[in-house]
Amino acid sequence: MGIQVRELAALRGSLKLKLVAGAGGLARVIEAPRVQKPALALAGYLDQLHPGRVQVLGNAEVGYVDGLSPEDAQPAVVAVCKAAVACFVVTNGNTPPDVLRRACARFRVPLFTTEQRTATAIRGIARWLEERFAPETLVHGVLVDVLGMGVLLLGKSGVGKSEAALALLNRGHRLVADDVVRIREAPPGTVKGRCAEGLRDHLEIRGLGVLNVADLFGTLATLDEAPVDLVIELVEQHEDVELERLGLEDKTATLLGVEIPYLQVQLRGGRDVATIIEVATRNQILKRRGIRGARRFVANLDRGLRRAGQRGAP
Numbered sequence: 171m172g173i174q175v176r177e178l179a180a181l182r183g184s185l186k187l188k189l190v191a192g193a194g195g196l197a198r199v200i201e202a203p204r205v206q207k208p209a210l211a212l213a214g215y216l217d218q219l220h221p222g223r224v225q226v227l228g229n230a231e232v233g234y235v236d237g238l239s240p241e242d243a244q245p246a247v248v249a250v251c252k253a254a255v256a257c258f259v260v261t262n263g264n265t266p267p268d269v270l271r272r273a274c275a276r277f278r279v280p281l282f283t284t285e286q287r288t289a290t291a292i293r294g295i296a297r298w299l300e301e302r303f304a305p306e307t308l309v310h311g312v313l314v315d316v317l318g319m320g321v322l323l324l325g326k327s328g329v330g331k332s333e334a335a336l337a338l339l340n341r342g343h344r345l346v347a348d349d350v351v352r353i354r355e356a357p358p359g360t361v362k363g364r365c366a367e368g369l370r371d372h373l374e375i376r377g378l379g380v381l382n383v384a385d386l387f388g389t390l391a392t393l394d395e396a397p398v399d400l401v402i403e404l405v406e407q408h409e410d411v412e413l414e415r416l417g418l419e420d421k422t423a424t425l426l427g428v429e430i431p432y433l434q435v436q437l438r439g440g441r442d443v444a445t446i447i448e449v450a451t452r453n454q455i456l457k458r459r460g461i462r463g464a465r466r467f468v469a470n471l472d473r474g475l476r477r478a479g480q481r482g483a484p
Contacts, residue, residue: 172199195278221254228288320396325404337444
């Protein structure tokens with residue numbers, strides 16, 4: 171798996187990157203989530219350089235190159251540029267040395283500058299790369315944001331997942347992805363979902379076709395990404411499944427090795443599925459706070475039975 175440098179270049183807002191040379195190399199591939207400072211490589215120790223990584227030049231690296239004579243600076247910089255690095259990022263608002271700018275343009279190595287301090291830039295780039303390199307999988311389902319909780323709706327094709335999402339949208343909730351959900355691992359021990367490429371803002375309703383949710387409900391009715399906090403599988407009435415009656419047992423579904431709370435909801439004529447999903451989400455929020463209505467109900471019932479038994483005892 172690799173990430174093209176052009177994706178890093180698109181993060182001008184958060185990382186404050188400015189491309190100053192090497193635009194022809196934006197298709198270069200970042201092959202690892204770790205960031206490197208090429209001080210030793212610039213000094214001639216090229217075996218310390220890791221190809222395919224983002225190279226960050228702080229005050230020390232820029233000062234070192236500026237301090238070299240032109241006869242020494244050019245071969246040092248050219249050697250690093252030819253070593254299959256992904257790109258360079260010059261931090262602290264420093265002006266890239268002319269020899270570096272010329273070499274990046276010649277060998278088509280993207281050269282960025284940022285006003286951010288070196289440590290801040292490294293943390294930001296590394297965090298973004300770790301997220302992009304995280305394990306991913308595709309899930310057939312619908313992901314909606316309900317009351318700030320990411321709810322993944324699963325079920326057979328045509329069971330009514332998209333219709334349930336449409337009803338939730340009509341109640342003011344938000345759509346993340348329909349039909350295909352890209353699930354990725356996100357530390358610590360969580361997973362996040364987003365829309366597959368080309369399907370953003372769209373919802374397919376059988377009989378109506380493909381709908382643009384942003385056009386129908388407004389741009390605030392969609393989200394780019396959301397954590398998966400609850401999995402609800404919609405099952406048809408005729409399916410032979412054992413449904414929870416009291417809600418005492420906490421079931422889970424596993425996504426990328428992470429256990430997610432899981433429920434099954436059986437579809438029947440006249441049943442308001444959107445309301446059930448909304449209430450299930452509210453109940454999960456209460457569970458996170460340690461409030462478990464079903465367990466409290468059973469505990470109260472047990473106490474009542476014990477008292478009744480004690481009163482009836484001879």
